[in-house]
Amino acid sequence: MTGPGPSVVRDASLPSAVTIYEVGPRDGLQNESTIVPLDAKVEFITRLIDAGLPIVEATSFVHPRWVPQLADAADLVARLPLTGPVPLPVLVPNERGLDRALEAGCSHVAIFGSATETFAQKNLNATLESQLTMFEPVVTRALEADVDVRAYVSMCFGDPWEGPVAVEQVVAVGARLLELGATQLSLGDTIGVGTAAHVGILIDAFGAAGIGVDRLAMHFHDTYGQALTNAYAALRHGITTFDASAGGLGGCPYAESATGNLATEDLVWMLSGLGIEHGVDLDALVATSVWMAGVLGRESPSAVVRARG
Ligand code: HMG
Ligand code: MG
Secondary structure, three states, X not given: OOOOOOOOOXXXXXXXXXXXXXXXXXXXXXXXXXXXXXXXXXXXXXXXXXXOOOEEOOEEOOOOOXXXXXXXXXXXXXXXXXXXXXXXXXXXOOHHHHHHHXXXXXXXXXXXXXXXXXXXXXXXXXXXXXXXHHHHHHHHHHHHOOOEEEEEEEOOOOEOOOEOOOHHHHHHHHHHHHHHOOOXXXXXXXXXXXXXXXXXXXXXXXXXXXXXXXXXXXXXXXXXXXXXXXXXXXXXXXXOEEEEEHHHOOOOOOOOOOOOEOEHHHHHXXXXXXXXXXXXXXXXXXXXXXXXXXXXXXXXXXXXXXXXX
């Protein structure tokens, strides 16, 4: 499970180090048609930690009827090294989710808002405005409990029901999520329609609103094969946190046409080629994705996994 590495040429205009925020166990597995056994989820997360991923989003404390694939969240978290050096955030949409996460001993949670009215309704049974009302006590109580809060904004580049989404609308929702007290904002291209120049315009618009790249992460889905190009565009704009999913698993069960996330292996390969530090062992990661593809019974869409697996 080895092979040649990428050609390495350092571009001094790019960041020297990047944090990869692994979302495979959550974004990846939430969209699977079959339910992955608990033992396999534990092994997946353990192997990702061992491969050097610095942060691994483990699961979601959402309504089990809405996402049955992650209904075992409490049982899963009970088997994870929550006090270890690698944070293992969980998604929580509301106070009930936060209660469950706190009871399970989680120290990192993520709320997830929508930039559009329709997706707020489809994903959260809320409106654009009421999602913020729902999140407010979640963030306040989490911070009181010394729990870190990340916030996602979905549909930042386009929405399957509403079409193009204005940059100003994304910035407005994102700014309000940060004002609630979230430490980091992850900008989601939920259905993968974003393209490179749009990425730059969005990051610049946040900058103009006083929200710098140190507060932002990018979360690309690869539906149209643009995720890696978009990540490169974001790197050129100074972003240093990227969400990615081992083997390119992923999607959102409540967003038509959402497919896999940017594959962590493809991101690692590009970063290594650019001489950017990331701390991930590519061979161990590819071996993990090949094993997970076996569990799921289908090949990984990642080019790097296919080339080296
Ligand atoms: P609702 O039906 O409006 O909930 O769903 P409710 O508040 O009316 O409560 C109804 C019942 O559900 C109550 O129980 C609650 O206790 C229970 P009852 O009194 O009837 O017995 N309940 C819960 N149970 C367990 N855990 C909970 C919970 N909340 C309520 N957390 C809700 C509203 C937000 C719960 C629902 O819409 C939901 O769970 N949505 C989650 C959808 C989801 O997980 N989507 C995927 C993640 S987002 C994503 O993938 C995008 C991202 O990757 C970024 C990107 O790509 O852009 C992050
Ligand atoms: Mg996603």
